[in-house]
Amino acid sequence: PFLSNVINDKEFQKGKARVSFIENRPDLLVLRKPKDRSTRAMKLLADVIVNGNPTLGRVQKVDFELPKVPIIQPYSSYPDGNKQRLDSMGADKFAQWVKDQKSILYTDTTFRDGHQSLLATRVRTTDMLQVAEGFAKNFPQLFSMEVWGGATFDVAMRFLYESPWRRLQDFREAMPNMLLQMLLRGSNAVGYTAYPDNLVESFIEKSAENGIDVFRIFDSLNWIESMKLSIRTVRERTNSLAEAAICYTGEMLDPNQTKYTLQYYLDMARQLEDEGAHIIAIKDMAGLLKPYTAEVLVREMKKAIDLPIHLHTHDTSSIQAATYLKATESGVDVIDCALGGLSGLTSQPNFNSVVAMLQGTERECEMDLHKLNQYSNYWEDVRTMYAPFESGLKSGSAEVYDHQMPGGQYSNLKSQSISLGLGDKFDLLKENYAIVNNLLGDIVKVTPSSKVVGDMALFMTSNSIDADDIFKKGDTLSFPESVKGFFRGDLGQPPGGFPTELQKIILKDVKPYTERPNAHMEPIDLEKEFAQFQIDFPSSDGYLDFLAYKLYDKVYEDFHANREKYGDVSLIPSHAFWYGLHQNQEIMIQIEEGKTILVRYLYCSESDDEGMRTVSFELNGQTRKIKVRDMA
Numbered sequence: 007p008f009l010s011n012v013i014n015d016k017e018f019q020k021g022k023a024r025v026s027f028i029e030n031r032p033d034l035l036v037l038r039k040p041k042d043r044s045t046r047a048m049k050l051l052a053d054v055i056v057n058g059n060p061t062l063g064r065v066q067k068v069d070f071e072l073p074k075v076p077i078i079q080p081y082s083s084y085p086d087g088n089k090q091r092l093d094s095m096g097a098d099k100f101a102q103w104v105k106d107q108k109s110i111l112y113t114d115t116t117f118r119d120g121h122q123s124l125l126a127t128r129v130r131t132t133d134m135l136q137v138a139e140g141f142a143k144n145f146p147q148l149f150s151m152e153v154w155g156g157a158t159f160d161v162a163m164r165f166l167y168e169s170p171w172r173r174l175q176d177f178r179e180a181m182p183n184m185l186l187q188m189l190l191r192g193s194n195a196v197g198y199t200a201y202p203d204n205l206v207e208s209f210i211e212k213s214a215e216n217g218i219d220v221f222r223i224f225d226s227l228n229w230i231e232s233m234k235l236s237i238r239t240v241r242e243r244t245n246s247l248a249e250a251a252i253c254y255t256g257e258m259l260d261p262n263q264t265k266y267t268l269q270y271y272l273d274m275a276r277q278l279e280d281e282g283a284h285i286i287a288i289k290d291m292a293g294l295l296k297p298y299t300a301e302v303l304v305r306e307m308k309k310a311i312d313l314p315i316h317l318h319t320h321d322t323s324s325i326q327a328a329t330y331l332k333a334t335e336s337g338v339d340v341i342d343c344a345l346g347g348l349s350g351l352t353s354q355p356n357f358n359s360v361v362a363m364l365q366g367t368e369r370e371c372e373m374d375l376h377k378l379n380q381y382s383n384y385w386e387d388v389r390t391m392y393a394p395f396e397s398g399l400k401s402g403s404a405e406v407y408d409h410q411m412p413g414g415q416y417s418n419l420k421s422q423s424i425s426l427g428l429g430d431k432f433d434l435l436k437e438n439y440a441i442v443n444n445l446l447g448d449i450v451k452v453t454p455s456s457k458v459v460g461d462m463a464l465f466m467t468s469n470s471i472d473a474d475d476i477f478k479k480g481d482t483l484s485f486p487e488s489v490k491g492f493f494r495g496d497l498g499q500p501p502g503g504f505p506t507e508l509q510k511i512i513l514k515d516v517k518p519y520t521e522r523p524n525a526h527m528e529p530i531d532l533e534k535e536f537a538q539f540q541i542d543f544p545s546s547d548g549y550l551d552f553l554a555y556k557l558y559d560k561v562y563e564d565f566h567a568n569r570e571k572y573g574d575v576s577l578i579p580s581h582a583f584w585y586g587l588h589q590n591q592e593i594m595i596q597i598e599e600g601k602t603i604l605v606r607y608l609y610c611s612e613s614d615d616e617g618m619r620t621v622s623f624e625l626n627g628q629t630r631k632i633k634v635r636d637m638a
C-alpha cells in the first residue's frame with residue numbers, strides 16, 4: 007500500500023523524484039484507506055447541510071445556473087503555444103519575439119485578478135479546471151494566463167481549504183501549452199509583509215518548478231530596491247520571465263502633477279531594464295490611466311526602453327477599453343483582459359469585446375470570437391454560484407479618480423465598513439481614503455500600501471477624526487499598526503520620502519529606518535526548519551507546504567487541520583461546497599485521479615439530546631451516516 011501511495015504521487019509520476027524523495031515525503035508513508043477520502047468528502051457535505059459552509063455560513067437562497075462547459079473534441083491534442091516557444095527560445099529571445107509581433111497579445115486574467123477583483127478571490131479550482139483544457143486547446147495564441155499569486159495563495163487556504171500548490175500543479179497539467187503567469191508582491195512574495203530573502207528566493211524557485219513561467223513583480227511603493235532580489239532570482243535561478251511592474255497612480259498629464267510625471271515613469275522603466283527585467287508592465291491597479299494619457303505613456307516608454315510593454319488595468323471607471331485602444335495604437339505589446347462574464351467594473355476590460363474592437367485593424371490577433379463567447383457564457387453561469395461574494399457595484403464610476411482605490415480593495419473596504427457598523431458612512435470613508443493618501447504624501451496604493459491607507463481611513467471614519475485632529479491630538483491617538491509600520495519603513499521607502507511632521511506624530515519615540523525591511527531579517531535555516539515541519543505536520547505535502555507555512559503560519563495550520571478533516575475538497579462541485587445538497591440530490595466527486603464517487607443526500611435527522619444530527623447519504627449504492635453537531 008505504501009508503494010501505491012508513491013506510484014500515485016504526482017511528483018513521482020512526473021519523474022521529479024530524487025534519491026531523497028521518500029525521506030522528504032513522510033506523508034506517503036501514511037496509510038489512507040480509499041474509503042477515508044469518501045468519508046471525509048461526505049463529512050464536508052454533511053457539515054454544509056447542517057451548518058452552512060464553514061467559511062461562508064448560511065446564506066439566503068441563491069438561484070444559480072449550473073455552468074455549461076463548452077464542448078471540446080475528446081482526445082484532441084494541444085497545439086503548441088508560448089510555453090513551447092519560451093522553452094525553446096529562452097527568456098531573452100522570447101522577449102524579443104514578443105516585441106517583434108505586429109498583432110496585439112493578450113493575457114487572460116480570469117483565473118486570478120478577474121475573480122480576485124469581482125468575487126473576493128473566492129473562485130474554486132474545480133470551476134477553473136473544468137474549462138482550462140478546452141481553453142488552452144482553443145486559444146494557444148494567448149500571451150499568457152494569469153492564474154496564481156496576489157491574494158489567491160492566502161484565500162485558497164483560508165477560505166476554500168485548498169492547496170494553492172496543488173492548484174498550480176493542476177493548471178500546469180491542464181494547460182501545458184500556455185505560459186502561466188503569477189503576481190508577486192516583490193519582497194512580500196504573496197503576503198502582506200516582508201519575508202527573509204532566502205524564503206522569497208526559495209518561493210520563486212518552487213513556483214517556477216511547479217509551473218510559473220511569467221513572474222509579474224511589483225513593489226507597493228514602486229521602490230526598486232525591494233524588487234531587485236525577485237528580478238534577479240527569476241533571471242538567475244529559473245527559466246521563466248521576469249516581468250517588472252511599474253505601478254501607475256495619479257494623472258500623469260495633470261499640469262499640477264509633480265511626483266508621478268512622465269519622467270518618473272520613464273526613469274523607473276529604464277532602471278528596471280538595467281536590473282534585468284525581460285518585460286516591463288504598467289500596472290494600473292486602480293484603473294486611473296486614461297486613454298490619452300496611455301497614448302503618451304506607452305509611446306514614450308517604447309522609445310525609452312528596448313523591452314516589450316505589458317499593460318494592466320481595471321475597468322472601474324468603465325472607459326478602460328478606450329485606454330487599450332490608444333495604448334494599442336501607441337504600440338503596447340500585451341494587454342490584460344478578463345473573459346466577458348468576469349470582466350468590467352473593478353475587474354479587467356472585457357476580453358471578448360476588446361477582441362471585437364480590434365478586428366480588421368492591423369493589430370488584430372485572430373481569435374475565434376464565437377468560441378470565446380462560449381467561455382464567457384460559462385463564466386456568467388459560474389458567477390451566479392458566487393453571488394454572496396459580489397460587491398454590489400452596478401456601474402462604473404468616475405469617483406475612482408478621486409479615491410484611487412485599487413480594484414480589489416473597493417469591495418473589501420465596503421464589507422469591512424459594514425461589519426464595523428459604518429455601512430452608512432461609506433461615502434465619508436471614500437473621502438477619508440483620499441485625504442489619507444494626501445497626508446501620507448500621495449503614495450502608490452496597492453497591496454500592502456493600500457491596506458495602510460484603508461486602515462487609516464477606517465480609523466478616522468470610525469473615530470470621527472479629521473486631518474486637523476491628527477496634527478492637533480496625534481500624541482493621544484493610538485494609530486493602526488499598519489500605519490505605524492508604514493512610517494517605520496516596513497513597506498520600504500516612498501518616492502520623495504515620508505512627510506516628516508506626520509511621521510513624528512505617528513511614530514512617537516520609535517526610530518524609522520531606510521534600508522530594505524528584509525535587510526533586518528535573519529535568513530531562515532530552511533533545512534532545519536523543514537525537518538521540524540515534517541515532524542509537526544507529517545501528512546503535509548512536503549516542502550511546498552513548508553513554504554506555505556513559512557508565509558502564512560496560522561492560516562496554514564488551520565488549512566492543514568481542515569484538510570485532515572475533509573480531505574482535498576478542491577474538486578467537490580461548487581454549488582455543493584457553498585450551499586450543500588437538497589434531499590435526493592446526487593453529485594459526482596472526483597476524490598483522486600481516476601476515481602469518482604457518486605453521492606446522494608438522503609435525509610438529515612432532528613438533533614439528538616447532545617445536539618447532534620445524523621446526515622444520511624447513499625455512496626455508490628450503500629447508505630452511509632455522518633454525525634454533525636448542529637451549531638444553530
Ligand code: 3PY
Nearest residue numbers: 156157291412452453
Ligand atoms: C494583489 O497584490 O493581490 C493585487 O492584485 C495588486 O493589484
Ligand code: ZN
Nearest residue numbers: 119291318413
Ligand atoms: Zn490588478
